[in-house]
Amino acid sequence: MTRTADADRIVAALYERAGTLHRTAVTRRVPGRDLTPVIDSILSSPLTGFPLMLLTLGLVIWVTVAGANYPSEVLARAFQAGERVLAAALSAVGAPAWAGGFLLDGVYRGLAWVIAVMLPPMAIFFPCFTLLEDLGYLPRIAFSLDAVFKKVGACGRQALTMGMGLGCNAAGVVSCRIIDSPRERMTAILTNVFTVCNGRFPALITLAAVFAGGAGAGRSAAGGGAAAALVVTAVVLTGAVVTLAVSWLLSRTLLRGAPSFFVLELPPFRRPRLGQVLVRSVLDRTLFVLGRAVTVAAPAGGLVWVLANTSVGGSTLLAHLAGWLGPAGAALGLDGFILAAFVLGLPANEIVLPILLMSYLSTGAMVEVGSLEALGSILAANGWTGLTALCFMLFSLLHWPCATTLLTIRKETMSARWTAAAALLPTAVAAVVCAAVAAAGRLLGVG
Amino acid sequence: MASDGLFRTGPRAASGSHPVVALAGNPNTGKSTVFNALTGLAQHTGNWPGKTVRTAWGTARHRGRLYTLVDLPGTYSLLAGSAEEEVASDFLCHGRPDATVVVADATALERNLNLVLQVLEVTGKVVVLLNLIDEARRKGYDIDVGVLAEGLGVPVVPAVARDGRGLPELMDTVAALCDGSLVTHPRPVVYPPDVEESLRRLEARLAGRLPRGAPLRWLAVRALCGDARVLRLLAGPAPPPGSPAPAGPAPPPGSPLPSPGFSPVVRPRPAVSRTSPETKRSAGP
Numbered sequence: 001m002t003r004t005a006d007a008d009r010i011v012a013a014l015y016e017r018a019g020t021l022h023r024t025a026v027t028r029r030v031p032g033r034d035l036t037p038v039i040d041s042i043l044s045s046p047l048t049g050f051p052l053m054l055l056t057l058g059l060v061i062w063v064t065v066a067g068a069n070y071p072s073e074v075l076a077r078a079f080q081a082g083e084r085v086l087a088a089a090l091s092a093v094g095a096p097a098w099a100g101g102f103l104l105d106g107v108y109r110g111l112a113w114v115i116a117v118m119l120p121p122m123a124i125f126f127p128c129f130t131l132l133e134d135l136g137y138l139p140r141i142a143f144s145l146d147a148v149f150k151k152v153g154a155c156g157r158q159a160l161t162m163g164m165g166l167g168c169n170a171a172g173v174v175s176c177r178i179i180d181s182p183r184e185r186m187t188a189i190l191t192n193v194f195t196v197c198n199g200r201f202p203a204l205i206t207l208a209a210v211f212a213g214g215a216g217a218g219r220s221a222a223g224g225g226a227a228a229a230l231v232v233t234a235v236v237l238t239g240a241v242v243t244l245a246v247s248w249l250l251s252r253t254l255l256r257g258a259p260s261f262f263v264l265e266l267p268p269f270r271r272p273r274l275g276q277v278l279v280r281s282v283l284d285r286t287l288f289v290l291g292r293a294v295t296v297a298a299p300a301g302g303l304v305w306v307l308a309n310t311s312v313g314g315s316t317l318l319a320h321l322a323g324w325l326g327p328a329g330a331a332l333g334l335d336g337f338i339l340a341a342f343v344l345g346l347p348a349n350e351i352v353l354p355i356l357l358m359s360y361l362s363t364g365a366m367v368e369v370g371s372l373e374a375l376g377s378i379l380a381a382n383g384w385t386g387l388t389a390l391c392f393m394l395f396s397l398l399h400w401p402c403a404t405t406l407l408t409i410r411k412e413t414m415s416a417r418w419t420a421a422a423a424l425l426p427t428a429v430a431a432v433v434c435a436a437v438a439a440a441g442r443l444l445g446v447g
Numbered sequence: 448m449a450s451d452g453l454f455r456t457g458p459r460a461a462s463g464s465h466p467v468v469a470l471a472g473n474p475n476t477g478k479s480t481v482f483n484a485l486t487g488l489a490q491h492t493g494n495w496p497g498k499t500v501r502t503a504w505g506t507a508r509h510r511g512r513l514y515t516l517v518d519l520p521g522t523y524s525l526l527a528g529s530a531e532e533e534v535a536s537d538f539l540c541h542g543r544p545d546a547t548v549v550v551a552d553a554t555a556l557e558r559n560l561n562l563v564l565q566v567l568e569v570t571g572k573v574v575v576l577l578n579l580i581d582e583a584r585r586k587g588y589d590i591d592v593g594v595l596a597e598g599l600g601v602p603v604v605p606a607v608a609r610d611g612r613g614l615p616e617l618m619d620t621v622a623a624l625c626d627g628s629l630v631t632h633p634r635p636v637v638y639p640p641d642v643e644e645s646l647r648r649l650e651a652r653l654a655g656r657l658p659r660g661a662p663l664r665w666l667a668v669r670a671l672c673g674d675a676r677v678l679r680l681l682a683g684p685a686p687p688p689g690s691p692a693p694a695g696p697a698p699p700p701g702s703p704l705p706s707p708g709f710s711p712v713v714r715p716r717p718a719v720s721r722t723s724p725e726t727k728r729s730a731g732p
Contacts (some may be wrong), residue, residue, distance in 0.1 A: 006642060007673060013638045014636055017636045023562055025594040026589065029587040
């Protein structure tokens with residue numbers, strides 16, 4: 001092949017010229033003290049690198065969980081106050097009851113849940129992530145994990161796209177652009193949903209606090225926080241294991257091919273510029289993701305309200321849906337209402353738990369959870385056990401991506417078929433894992 | 448311009464009558480820092496038409512004049528064929544920026560010069576921003592900026608972009624390049640004689656197929672490296688002399704660029720031994 005031979009010689013000529021220029025223009029004095037190689041050997045050694053990585057992950061999750069609590073409460077209270085003002089305004093203009101119900105209990109509360117629950121963790125998580133990026137730590141994570149990903153036929157940079165997915169799967173899918181090989185990029189896109197996103201963290205954290213923290217009995221919210229962070233970290237790691245397993249499967253079936261080389265530059269460690277980190281992560285990531293979540297949550301809230309308030313044959317449409325999904329839910333260790341909540345939560349994962357509570361309480365509108373104890377007793381009254389909570393968490397971790405993510409996948413892959421695969425593949429994984437766990441749990445008499 | 452439609456919705460359309468300045472550079476050289484410092488919040492982001500490559504463009508003001516800055520994707524090369532490299536190469540070839548800034552990392556200059564030399568094959572209106580010059584000094588590198596500029600044939604501006612140092616000088620140089628008061632004399636890379644001979648033949652064949660002023664030598668280099676789009680252009684029929692020149696290898700305005708899809712990409716790989724010690728390469732299969 002003369003063509004490739006020419007390409008090699010052209011590249012060689014370019015490098016030679018660069019080398020000559022470099023030699024004539026640059027002289028090197030005795031180098032100053034440079035700690036970068038020392039730090040790098042610590043960070044990339046398997047003995048110390050992996051524990052440090054887990055520690056960083058746990059720390060970021062804990063900071064996000066602990067830090068988001070208070071601002072979330074403040075926002076929720078502000079939205080409640082806003083709701084009273086709006087209700088007064090609606091009755092002042094003489095709006096009919098159904099309009100008030102649809103707009104306030106449906107659209108407004110849907111929006112309020114998403115913003116109050118999602119904005120604080122994102123506003124903490126994204127700057128943390130950008131900070132690690134700016135510091136120069138993230139490329140080193142990709143380098144350390146490259147060997148692992150290579151074994152399953154994927155690209156080391158997938159570790160970075162997964163990290164981004166912790167913030168938001170849609171953002172994670174977009175970040176897959178950093179992977180050059182189309183095959184490996186597709187693997188990363190299809191498996192990104194196995195990384196728990198901010199929309200799912202609140203439900204996981206709440207359930208972890210209720211069930212891992214002994215159903216909230218005599219535990220302070222702060223004490224439960226650490227236990228919850230541990231359980232949630234375990235769930236995140238399970239997602240990573242599933243990501244590797246599915247990547248391995250894909251590289252041997254749908255996306256066959258050899259792993260590609262990639263040149264990964266380890267930039268020097270730099271002092272991050274705090275101001276710029278904040279501005280860019282808030283502008284580029286937080287507001288961008290929030291804007292998209294809000295545009296799907298508002299109509300979804302309205303739809304759920306209609307379903308919960310329209311009765312056909314004595315019970316609401318929501319109850320009909322739950323009854324119809326009941327057998328499938330039971331097989332997965334869940335129940336019909338939980339599965340219905342996941343289906344209706346397609347637009348945004350953060351409304352799954354609110355929809356579920358609404359169905360259990362038959363209030364016809366999404367509720368604000370008063371306390372962990374109250375939540376625990378509501379769930380227990382509806383037949384929840386530890387096994388149900390475990391299956392809920394696993395299903396939340398593994399099920400189909402939210403509508404925003406699916407739209408993003410459609411845009412990124414420019415293919416309806418790959419988008420369908422991105423929805424069906426995780427659903428199949430979730431079904432298999434949950435059914436297996438539920439069956440095993442019942443066999444052992446846990447459920 | 449034949450390929451203006453390619454950027455109808457992008458930076459070209461936004462530029463109005465301001466000079467267009469492209470920002471190229473390796474990843475992690477501080478290119479985005481330079482871009483953010485020069486444009487502030489007057490910037491827009493979007494996708495390159497038909498590509499899943501992020502682009503950003505913005506407006507910079509310098510001595511009362513406005514400039515449209517286009518932040519090209521960070522790449523190590525313009526030859527390999529990833530989507531990012533195609534976008535950067537296409538914009539330099541067909542977007543015809545009035546000036547191009549190549550941001551180079553002074554602490555890893557040799558690897559960065561590789562991209563500088565490739566950009567110089569496309570356009571001569573280049574200024575090299577030698578960023579992170581303070582870090583390079585701390586690491587013990589003494590860089591003779593004059594010798595470097597002489598060797599490249601284009602101006603070189605040392606800078607510490609995160610503190611804003613060197614950026615006014617950069618914009619002065621950019622302004623001089625845009626208004627024509629500064630003319631550069633880039634020194635082309637000399638390839639082995641038989642490669643040069645092939646390039647001359649390809650340039651002659653390309654000349655009849657492209658509008659006047661197209662970077663023929665660079666497109667010939669890409670053809671020799673197996674660039675599918677330039678090869679397709681060469682395989683097409685040569686127009687009779689005197690007929691209007693057809694569009695470049697870019698597709699007609701409005702049509703999406705061909706997606707790389709799942710076809711294997713032949714990429715020339717830089718030799719590992721030549722990269723700087725900071726570049727690590729993952730183990731091959």
